[in-house]
Amino acid sequence: MTETTETRTADPVATVSSTLLEARDLHVEFTSRGRRARAVDGVNLSLGAGEIVALVGESGCGKTTLARTLLGLERPTSGEVRYGGQPLKYGSKALKAYRRQVQLVLQDPTGSLNPRQTVYEAVAEGPRIHRMPDEAEVVNSALARAGLRPPERFLLRYPHELSGGQRQRVVIAGALALNPKVLVADEPVASLDASVRGEILALMLKLRDDLGLSALVVTHDLGLAWNIADRVAVMYLGRIVESGPVEQVLTAPRHPYTQALLSVLPESPERVVLTGEPPDPTRIPGGCRFHARCQILASGKAAEAGVDARCRGELLDILPASALSQAACHYADATG
Amino acid sequence: MTLLELDDVSVTYRIAAGEVPAVRGVSLSLDSGAALGVAGESGSGKSTLAMALLRLLPRDARVGGRILLDGEDVLTMKWGRLRAVRWAEASIVFQGAQHGLNAVRRIGDQIAEPILVHGLAKPDEAAKRVAELLEQVGLPAWRARSYPHELSGGQRQRVMIAMALACSPKLIIADEPTTALDVMVQAQVLTLIKDLVAEHGISLIMISHDLSVLADVCDRLAVMYAGRLVEHGPSLEVFHDARHPYSKALAAAFPTVGDPVSRLAPKGLGGDPPDPMHLPAGCPFHPRCPVALEECSTLDVELWPAGDRRAAACVHVRSKEEAS
Numbered sequence: 001m002t003e004t005t006e007t008r009t010a011d012p013v014a015t016v017s018s019t020l021l022e023a024r025d026l027h028v029e030f031t032s033r034g035r036r037a038r039a040v041d042g043v044n045l046s047l048g049a050g051e052i053v054a055l056v057g058e059s060g061c062g063k064t065t066l067a068r069t070l071l072g073l074e075r076p077t078s079g080e081v082r083y084g085g086q087p088l089k090y091g092s093k094a095l096k097a098y099r100r101q102v103q104l105v106l107q108d109p110t111g112s113l114n115p116r117q118t119v120y121e122a123v124a125e126g127p128r129i130h131r132m133p134d135e136a137e138v139v140n141s142a143l144a145r146a147g148l149r150p151p152e153r154f155l156l157r158y159p160h161e162l163s164g165g166q167r168q169r170v171v172i173a174g175a176l177a178l179n180p181k182v183l184v185a186d187e188p189v190a191s192l193d194a195s196v197r198g199e200i201l202a203l204m205l206k207l208r209d210d211l212g213l214s215a216l217v218v219t220h221d222l223g224l225a226w227n228i229a230d231r232v233a234v235m236y237l238g239r240i241v242e243s244g245p246v247e248q249v250l251t252a253p254r255h256p257y258t259q260a261l262l263s264v265l266p267e268s269p270e271r272v273v274l275t276g277e278p279p280d281p282t283r284i285p286g287g288c289r290f291h292a293r294c295q296i297l298a299s300g301k302a303a304e305a306g307v308d309a310r311c312r313g314e315l316l317d318i319l320p321a322s323a324l325s326q327a328a329c330h331y332a333d334a335t336g
Numbered sequence: 337m338t339l340l341e342l343d344d345v346s347v348t349y350r351i352a353a354g355e356v357p358a359v360r361g362v363s364l365s366l367d368s369g370a371a372l373g374v375a376g377e378s379g380s381g382k383s384t385l386a387m388a389l390l391r392l393l394p395r396d397a398r399v400g401g402r403i404l405l406d407g408e409d410v411l412t413m414k415w416g417r418l419r420a421v422r423w424a425e426a427s428i429v430f431q432g433a434q435h436g437l438n439a440v441r442r443i444g445d446q447i448a449e450p451i452l453v454h455g456l457a458k459p460d461e462a463a464k465r466v467a468e469l470l471e472q473v474g475l476p477a478w479r480a481r482s483y484p485h486e487l488s489g490g491q492r493q494r495v496m497i498a499m500a501l502a503c504s505p506k507l508i509i510a511d512e513p514t515t516a517l518d519v520m521v522q523a524q525v526l527t528l529i530k531d532l533v534a535e536h537g538i539s540l541i542m543i544s545h546d547l548s549v550l551a552d553v554c555d556r557l558a559v560m561y562a563g564r565l566v567e568h569g570p571s572l573e574v575f576h577d578a579r580h581p582y583s584k585a586l587a588a589a590f591p592t593v594g595d596p597v598s599r600l601a602p603k604g605l606g607g608d609p610p611d612p613m614h615l616p617a618g619c620p621f622h623p624r625c626p627v628a629l630e631e632c633s634t635l636d637v638e639l640w641p642a643g644d645r646r647a648a649a650c651v652h653v654r655s656k657e658e659a660s
Contacts, residue, residue: 163608193377194589198604264523266548
């Protein structure tokens, strides 16, 4: 079972928090060209109040499907999404109420804003749908919180009159207008310029500090996780293969996949460039799902530790939603 | 030996609203076999500069200055000569490999095209050369029969690199070659580019907004802001010890994982890149500069020497050099 309170040693910023949003033994499957794709293949993940969790992985690992399922945009094949201790209900009324609490921020602000809507209209859309009173006031304060100050200067502008960073702030303001508890951000800075990137990340940290907002940030960028997240979960082929506090996972990774991801960052001393492309969720290998690309198995280290047969043939348990550092790896288990 | 020399190159786009100076007086040189990284954000003029090198800009662009490729000025070349230079002397790998390839033609035919057009091989030999090229970029030869949609993003980028190599050019210009790719695939492609440059003695100009990637692949870095070079020097020195505050900000934008300074402290620059039609007076960076002085709003900055084979366009660099 999952725990609801977490004790933290290494992280002075995050406070002890209770679980707000949770995935329990979540499976999401699609049919793709007649074959079953297990996009999310057993995930436990919790997000505490005021916590920022980075969900890291390559394209095709299922991280976006997981995020969409947490938002109620996809229905799980089995398992459940829980919010505030209650399982998510999929009736239209219940979902509408849920989406006021849990808001999505997309990657490309140019694509997620209507070019013919002013900033005011874009930000007011949510409050209107939810029939919130004092629309103008809500919009103004959302823009100010997203760092567009003074808000009056931006209200009547169109997206094309704004810079990339300002557009992303408008998108974030649109989410903030509903006073959500959680932001789910899919690659929030991937399409932004380098100098603006830090500003948007700083904004997300500030929203956490000022408003107690939680965030699940979906990204392939480990530097981003290092910049803003309290915890990180590394996903590979539908499962979380390692998770824990950022300091521990990113400075002393235990899963070979995490080790490889970190090793290809510029300036890392020894590179482990995995060959091949990320594998196919319609054909998840038996045993450890990473074994075909695993550098520890290929180098014979797993055989030395006597776990190579298990790597090839024995399934790993699904990791629980723990705040502590953990990895789903036979070799890591055997060598401690 | 110098392979490429830019002398006071400028590019101005003429649009309905007036003139847009995208590149403003860039001078730099590249030795044969060397790799130069050009960094900057959107609107800095880095991609315009890259396109200007082979005269690939749209008609409304006016290019000034001199671009000497192996001593020959690209800007005054006749069309016939220019066509011969493109691909055979210098080729480009574009960003976004999805759009660079023709969706309805087989990979092999697309790679063979420049070889045939340049008369470097007969059709039956071209197939052999295509197989060789695919192998060089780490793809099996049978991939020649595939269509682009059958390949992943990383594989398509490899095909683009194979095309760029097809006519054995002396120079490859790579514009954000790994931007849309995953970390692991990005590492594979970067390793490939590094190896090819080293093995074949090809010169490389690589363009990106990610200073850490450029520092990893290139010997020298040039940083552009608002159409100008604001700093250049040996890669690692510029990356770890930038002299221009803008280069510093770019270097800090991509944190080193494990560095306690950047933990829970993302670094960015306030403000936005300037509109090229309304550039601020003085140093174009001064409105965003954390260390701007009063004189920066009026002073005409230029590249001042900033140590061995280094230069930066910042008043703080000039005063330091004068003092020493």
